[in-house]
Amino acid sequence: MDQQREAIGAFWGWWDGIRAKLAAAIDAGAVDPFIESLSTQVHAISSRLSWELGAGREARYQLCVTAEGDAEGRIITERWLAAAPDSDDAWEYVAARQPHETPDLLVSIGDVELDLAEFYFAAYIDEPCEVIDLCVFHPVFAEVEADGDQRAMATFLYLEQLLGEDGVARWLGFVDIYTEPFADEAIDGQGLREVVKALQARASGEHWITLRGDVDGQPGELEANVAIKRIDHLLLDTRIELSIMLEDDIEGMPPAEEAEALRAIEAEVLGAAGEHVVLLARETHGGQRILHLHAAADGPALAAIDAVVEAHDDRAIGVDTEYDPTWEQLAAWREEIRAAREAPG
Template sequence: MGLFSRRTSSESDPHADAGPGDSGTGGPAPTPVGAFWDWWTEEGRHLDPSQAGPAHAALDGLLAAIDPDLTWHLGPGRTAQHRLTVSAGGLADARPAAERWVRAAPPADATWEYAPAVEADPAAFEAVLEVDGAVVDLARVVLAVETDLEALRVHVGVHHPAFAELPERVHGPLTFMVLDWALGEDDVARWVGRVEPLVDAPSPARTVADLHAAVAVCAEERDTDVWSALSGQTAEGRPVFALARTGLRWVDAPTLDVHHALVATFDPDERGMPSPEVLGRLQALDDSLTATIEPRGLVVATVTTDGTRTLHVYTDGEDQNAADAITRWATTHGLEGTREPDPGWTRVRRLLG
């Protein structure tokens, strides 16, 4: 268990005096991720994790250049002596940057390993914290745990006796810290649904082990390749039919951060739905798009209503070739399309759960 550091002023940026495009070599400036790993290879890897110093300030500045919401943490590794963790702090908008950072990392060695998200830390529940003047013995944390297998989510309430004396403003942050220590940052995003700090102890009171068991049940049920059929109505009462990869989460593919909505039109029946013949053509269109974009992107859902079929696709915002391939495909098949950043897949969350 440890605390994260965040850049607090521009004075900690080691490149503050460099002009635009100035890499110091006469060539093009490296990307922020490249600049970080260049510095790390030459200097950063020699820092002392137990002692703050100029290298820590350099870490602040270099990571802020990648994304200002990234935080970092130095701790013991699983297979190496030390681990450098760079975290988005639960923010979907920053998680792609952390993933791109770790994908560019050098191979782990005996001294250093790297992680793009906070990992579970069972030892944290043996610690005693001082929070806003109150003593918080984490061994006294208890949970309410409710499993929703249909949504593949676990709803969690977190209680600590100290909540009764702590101000409400710290209940939420402490609750999410507990969940990160229990499951790890990515599994919180992957599995946890509703979250509630509980001033009163739940009955029955559950443990972190119970939370792990509930998550394991959801994981056993999940298949990211299975498409689920969903139905509903528009506000006007017209039928809506959707197909979605309900087992898939944005955190399973964190660099696929751009949403494409491609709209095909067809001659509908009286309900606004396709005839069997038209449905066959639409299914062929779905298959064609999947063959064109995967595995560089993902088709995650289709929605059919009122003479339109919308195909929802995600690609990597730094992969211009994938975006171009979708544009060419849409033009070839006569589809209209929109594109916008959406790291947390908010445009399809109602479909995926």
């Protein structure tokens, strides 16, 4: 982490010395002398990253450093952006590919050319998870190699042009690629943008779903926020498990008064850590309540949580941490919950 921060600092120090020259070179159509050094500086931060120069939305030019859809790499680009200088008339900075106002018309896959206007989608909204599951069809897919990689590359290239790199991560769930037309009502790229816009307008980022079952022969319960998006909390890379032993339980579950006390401790934790922590789930079984939180490893949340735990020295409370930059645990629960909702009965 420290080495990465040093590389980010070195990048911006180097950039300060060349950004005016690079802008002038773009004006003159003579960027080639800068390409190798820019690649070297970006790859010194991480080999996961790539860079692009383009027209800015507010400045004349835009520097994009992208992780190419890599989840852990996207955290690095966010740290890179957090250290960036303010935008000015010449330059603005983004940590992911932005939507194209007018997507490209043609994309080549090997010897095959795809007309992007011929992409069609069937969109199914998962309201609790606040994502859109997609079926994707293009008539040329039948001519593309059957391994599917090239089809997927073309599909996500177009989706990133429509929604932006972060928009794809934020709003899309399952993406299934078809080589034959599907029977469901199809929409084009602009139609997909409208579906996403409508979902965005009503999304809250908070929808709690409860799963109940048996754990080692006793009742168990999981409450998870299936609508929260990792892309909105990129720097919260560490999972914190706060295990609170119940002082009173019925078959491992808290009665009403104990449940109220647990909620009070939860409120204290969230109040103390504030915006530096998010609560993903509550897990209750076997005489304990486990709060699953995420925070930045180098942020103030862990110290704030430890202070709350120390203030409750009359209770048995454990704190465990694990580096989980892609929120794997929540992703697994989300899939479990989605499967349970779709199961018959």
